[in-house]
Amino acid sequence: MKYILSCVKILVFITVLVHSNLLFAQEKIIAIVNGEKIHFFEVKTFLNKVIPIGKFHVQSLNKKEFWDEAIESAVNARTIVLYLKKNKPKLYEKVDNKAKEIVDVIKKRFKSNEDYIKALNENGISENILIDTYRDLNVKEIIKEEIFKEKISDDILKNYYDNNLGMFSTGSFYIVKNCLIEADARELNPKQMEEKKKEAEKIASLIKAGDKNIWSKCDKGKYPEEDRVYKFSKNYPVDKIFSLKVGDVGGPYKNIYGYLIVKVIDEKPSEVVPYKEIKSEIERLMKQRRFKDYYKEILKRAKDEATIKIFDNNNSR
Template sequence: MNKILKTVKTHKIKIIGVVGFIVAILVAMFFVFSSSLQTVLEINNEKINKKEFLMRYNILKQNAIEMSNRPDILDIEYSGMKYKDWLKNKVIELLITETLCLQEAKKRGMKLTFAEEQEVNNYINNIKNDKYAREMFYEYLKKIKSNEELFKKQLLRERLIDKLYKEITKNVTLKEQEMKQYYENNKNEYRMVKVVDIFLRVENEQQKAEKEKLANQLMAKIKNGGSIFDLAQKYSEITTKNGQKGVIDYFRKGEKESEFGSVFEEKVFNLKKGEISEIIQTLNGYHIAQIIDEKFAPYESVKGEIEQSLKKQKKDKVFQEYLNELRKKSVIKEFRNRIATIN
């Protein structure tokens, strides 16, 4: 009998221990859940909780890490503070702006049409229908601790805000003289250069050493009076559409970035006509370049581009002024202490 009672008592203790463990987990989960529902912003009596803040913060954080390729970017100094704190400030401002816009859209009775909502659905479905894009999409959602439903909700909100933007800025106009004046004042934006380029392509580590050695030999010849044009004809691995080896026809800054990289373009556009670059190392290989001619894209050929850019600048200014007025009339409360420990 004593043995039986002892066994029952032992099991009872184990059961109590398990129950206590489960209760502890549930209590911890409750505090985590309740913490995520803490209000971090209150805008005209509309509350934004920590969960919403975290979703937006995680998006900016992930984008920053991937674009900079620096996992430690959150702890670097930026604008007099840690970068993560700068991001938090950015999220607060984004949420305030977004909420004010959505509140204003609601006051105006603005809604998305069925067709506009369907465009968002189609966009997500197109991602999901592509195997590679789908994998990237779900991996991205996992990294920012979000899900498809929240992602879709955010796209719909952004679409409605864009609708408000168009309504507020619909009367913005642009005069021909404004565009011509901008063209004259910013002519370097429309500079076009013709370049002779000795390009030595690198496709593996073995080639890298060989091509670097060749680039140095060719540079030495040029400095000793050799013709860069003749050397390009012999060694360059660029062949243009007209079959002229080593010559890149007129292009503007940005037009060859996808082909040769931003480093190449930056170095070339810092050259004066006739000046020869030093050896330019890029991801694809080595370049030695010289600008052999330059000109400016005619006004008429870039008029549409200028119109689009200037009109957007004017619309953005009008919309920002509108937002500033909304903000002055609003009651905004911030609870920054509740996001202080977020990393």
């Protein structure tokens, strides 16, 4: 599913270029790794990954910084792909197969093979460049998948837990009773939002006055009736809640769901999460660390063996 979503992005990119008549020659080379060319198209695609979502048109954005990062990402990826091809052919085969699967999905989204070829030609790229791009885009994820397939014994996980108990401490936390007045700003106009706010303020004042029946006016589903709030909890204004005392009522606090009111029922001291509850998270953390270490090591090895030449937009770098 992940690579299908990714291929939709590349398809959109191809389509946008075609309809904008932004034609880039196949000869526009950004870098060469071990004699293999990295084209403008690939770096432009990596740029989509390194620029924060929704920031493409921000005037204050340091575009050169992100462009250089995209070049570095593409070069690093190609260097690793070529290293795998030479030294770890089975792993390279998985990278190659995934890239070709993605390109096949892209092909099927065109009405005909002729339309697909036309789109490639009008953007100055070949199918081989598209496959190269997807090998490079996916090599890191393939390596990660292989690392995450490895099993870690229960003894190793338990030993990690025992030696890092501080990592699994919850810190002090509150037990709160929740009351949400739902208000989605995407669906309601400003006047309606203001009405919801006033409703929430009225309910908050009645809760403070001790009206037990008013809780029936709260919307259900987004928040549990009672919940634990930790300093790392999401969907809660934790700084504001932790400034309250037991018995205090806080809010209404505006968030994506509407207006939240909380009443602090109790304050609990820090406790360590039991091993059984955190075991899967420990395994994920250990595998993530193994992946980062392995990727860093393999990138160093690949670079040590590689011949890399990088150009700027004018092929003068």
